Amino acid sequence: MTRAPVTPQRNGTPGPMVSVVLPMRNEARGLDRLFARLAPALDGLDLPYEIITVDDGSTDDTLARLKAFRGEVAHLKVVTLSRNFGKEIAVTAGLARTTGDVVVVMDSDLQHPPESIPALLAPWRDQDYDLVYARRKNLDRGGLLRNAFSKAFYKAFDVMSDIRVDRETGDFTAIDRLVVDAFLAMPERNRFNRGLFAWAGFRTTTVDVVMEERHVGTSQWGFVKLMRLAIAAITSFGTLPLKIWAVIGSLISATALVYGAYVLVKTLLFGADVPGYPSLMVATMFFAGVQLIGLGIIGEYLGHVFSEVKRRPLYFVREAIGFDTPPATTAHTPGITVEEPARHGN
Ligand code: UDP
Ligand code: MG
Numbered sequence: 001m002t003r004a005p006v007t008p009q010r011n012g013t014p015g016p017m018v019s020v021v022l023p024m025r026n027e028a029r030g031l032d033r034l035f036a037r038l039a040p041a042l043d044g045l046d047l048p049y050e051i052i053t054v055d056d057g058s059t060d061d062t063l064a065r066l067k068a069f070r071g072e073v074a075h076l077k078v079v080t081l082s083r084n085f086g087k088e089i090a091v092t093a094g095l096a097r098t099t100g101d102v103v104v105v106m107d108s109d110l111q112h113p114p115e116s117i118p119a120l121l122a123p124w125r126d127q128d129y130d131l132v133y134a135r136r137k138n139l140d141r142g143g144l145l146r147n148a149f150s151k152a153f154y155k156a157f158d159v160m161s162d163i164r165v166d167r168e169t170g171d172f173t174a175i176d177r178l179v180v181d182a183f184l185a186m187p188e189r190n191r192f193n194r195g196l197f198a199w200a201g202f203r204t205t206t207v208d209v210v211m212e213e214r215h216v217g218t219s220q221w222g223f224v225k226l227m228r229l230a231i232a233a234i235t236s237f238g239t240l241p242l243k244i245w246a247v248i249g250s251l252i253s254a255t256a257l258v259y260g261a262y263v264l265v266k267t268l269l270f271g272a273d274v275p276g277y278p279s280l281m282v283a284t285m286f287f288a289g290v291q292l293i294g295l296g297i298i299g300e301y302l303g304h305v306f307s308e309v310k311r312r313p314l315y316f317v318r319e320a321i322g323f324d325t326p327p328a329t330t331a332h333t334p335g336i337t338v339e340e341p342a343r344h345g346n
Helices: 028-043 062-069 087-097 114-126 144-160 177-184 193-200 223-237 240-270 277-309
Strands: 018-024 049-055 076-081 102-105 131-136 169-176 204-209 317-321
Touching (some): 028 049, 028 114, 062 076, 076 087, 087 177, 087 193, 102 114, 102 177, 114 131, 114 204, 144 223, 169 177, 169 193, 177 193, 193 223, 223 277
Parallel strands (some): 018 102, 131 204
Antiparallel strands (some): 076 317
């Protein structure tokens, strides 16, 4: 990993502005550690910057501590959501408030080392990349089950959607303003951020980073939550799960026809057997199962359609502290604002 320092742009003009977005849910205990490492890393950039923390409905004193930190940490801004909306939306809320030319999104639990920010920004600055992902060098984390599940998810996502998402990348990214605006222009309610970024396109690259263990607290992604994200991700990026039922249905019908012909010929040649109760039961249950799975998948898509047509705002902001500009709206889709107007503190 090279740690090329990001230097201000030539001829004395102030360099590009860097925004950092930190989604937080119940991270109060780790904030000391976080800012102790983040602030020097950002100061070292020698560029103007802002730190946007998004309190995603924390139930501990994350918000109070963030407010207190505003006295110590320079350029710290705080957005509080009205309840817990989940990380994907918390990141969206943060992005909508950024003003930087480039935005670094990272977890707040120090699993994404702040010292790697310069390395992440280097391809953006030097090679004109629009989107830089940190790629986990030390890939395996979590238990055997979680890894197997994650592999299966990326495989399924690959097969079922038209876009590719690299399993070894996570949410530690440097994003050009262009891509941030493209991302915010996508108004959908079911959000899988990495899929949306991949769908938007732009020049993308990765940088190897050694990720760290969580120091305090525990991961908030239980198995069920991960499973739900996986299903939402797959069903919002492709229609293969829907279309596949036409193929399965045709195959089953063809099999049934062939089997029917066989039974007919057999009956004509050898007469009728004793009726086969077990095979009848098995066939009935099998086809009932197949139909219910198909219905379930249609239901999943219908659910998406339902939540999209309601056109509710993605989230509500309870308090926004330290901002002097109103939030970005999705300019490309008139009539839809990503968020409702918020009370502005300070
Ligand atoms: N997070 C959030 N809202 C949530 C859950 C998590 O903003 O509903 C934040 C959390 O505070 C952390 C980041 O998302 O900064 C990643 O969460 P976590 O560490 O629990 O996930 P993992 O690292 O296990 O993927
Ligand atoms: Mg974590």
